[in-house]
Amino acid sequence: xxxxxxxxxxxxxxxxxxxxxxxxxxxxxxxxxxxxxxxxxxxxxxxxxxxxxxxxxxxxxxxxxxxxxxxxxxxxxxxxxxxxxxxxxxxxxxxxxxxxxxxxxxxxxxxxxx
Amino acid sequence: xxxxxxxxxxxxxxxxxxxxxxxxxxxxxxxxxxxxxxxxxxxxxxxxxxxxxxxxxxxxxxxxxxxxxxxxxxxxxxxxxxxxxxxxxxxxxxxxxxxxxxxxxxxxxx
Numbered sequence: 001x002x003x004x005x006x007x008x009x010x011x012x013x014x015x016x017x018x019x020x021x022x023x024x025x026x027x028x029x030x031x032x033x034x035x036x037x038x039x040x041x042x043x044x045x046x047x048x049x050x051x052x053x054x055x056x057x058x059x060x061x062x063x064x065x066x067x068x069x070x071x072x073x074x075x076x077x078x079x080x081x082x083x084x085x086x087x088x089x090x091x092x093x094x095x096x097x098x099x100x101x102x103x104x105x106x107x108x109x110x111x112x113x114x
Numbered sequence: 115x116x117x118x119x120x121x122x123x124x125x126x127x128x129x130x131x132x133x134x135x136x137x138x139x140x141x142x143x144x145x146x147x148x149x150x151x152x153x154x155x156x157x158x159x160x161x162x163x164x165x166x167x168x169x170x171x172x173x174x175x176x177x178x179x180x181x182x183x184x185x186x187x188x189x190x191x192x193x194x195x196x197x198x199x200x201x202x203x204x205x206x207x208x209x210x211x212x213x214x215x216x217x218x219x220x221x222x223x224x
Contacts (some may be wrong), residue, residue, distance in 0.1 A: 033210075033211065035212075041216065042118075042214045042216045042217070043157070043201065043212075045211040045212060045213065055209060055210075056209040056210075058209075089154065091157070093157075100205070100210035101162045101205065102162065103159060103212065105149075105158070106156055107155055108155070108156065
């Protein structure tokens with residue numbers, strides 16, 4: 001069974017540009033999460049989807065970040081316009097219904113904003 | 115605020131036993147998890163404790179004391195491949211989000 005996949009693996013953009021990250025969860029996993037790790041700091045929660053609905057978006061830093069999960073399958077996270085402090089590793093994770101205690105993480109997208 | 119404290123680095127030798135501690139302060143508590151991360155790759159689930167006591171999975175065990183807001187991950191018969199970062203994480207509320215500690219970098223030496 002394929003794990004959580006993320007695209008791209010790396011992205012280098014200039015301040016002010018737009019970047020869209022994609023996450024494909026494990027098939028059948030209703031729960032999809034986005035997390036971010038900024039250099040040297042802890043992994044921080046961004047938001048949680050259950051199917052196509054946003055269950056919790058309390059971790060989204062500001063309105064430059066927009067997450068979608070149309071159709072309840074893959075998800076995108078768009079940063080527009082990107083700022084220097086957005087640099088970090090963006091992880092996606094998924095978990096099946098009824099098993100929230102175990103989260104399967106993707107390999108992450110390393111974003112560098114110059 | 116919400117925080118999880120763990121040592122930043124631990125060094126041990128092959129075959130030894132190492133314990134990584136985690137203390138937490140969160141507004142809600144639904145369980146303590148441990149994740150392993152190699153070289154900045156995907157964090158991998160190791161264990162989950164919702165109730166007090168010890169959970170054993172092969173060479174790894176995890177312990178929780180809710181009254182002390184404390185847990186630990188115990189790694190036995192250390193192998194070189196166990197060199198990685200280890201994160202404790204609290205499921206802090208009715209939502210399923212995880213609150214992570216800053217991670218412990220474990221270096222296993224020959």
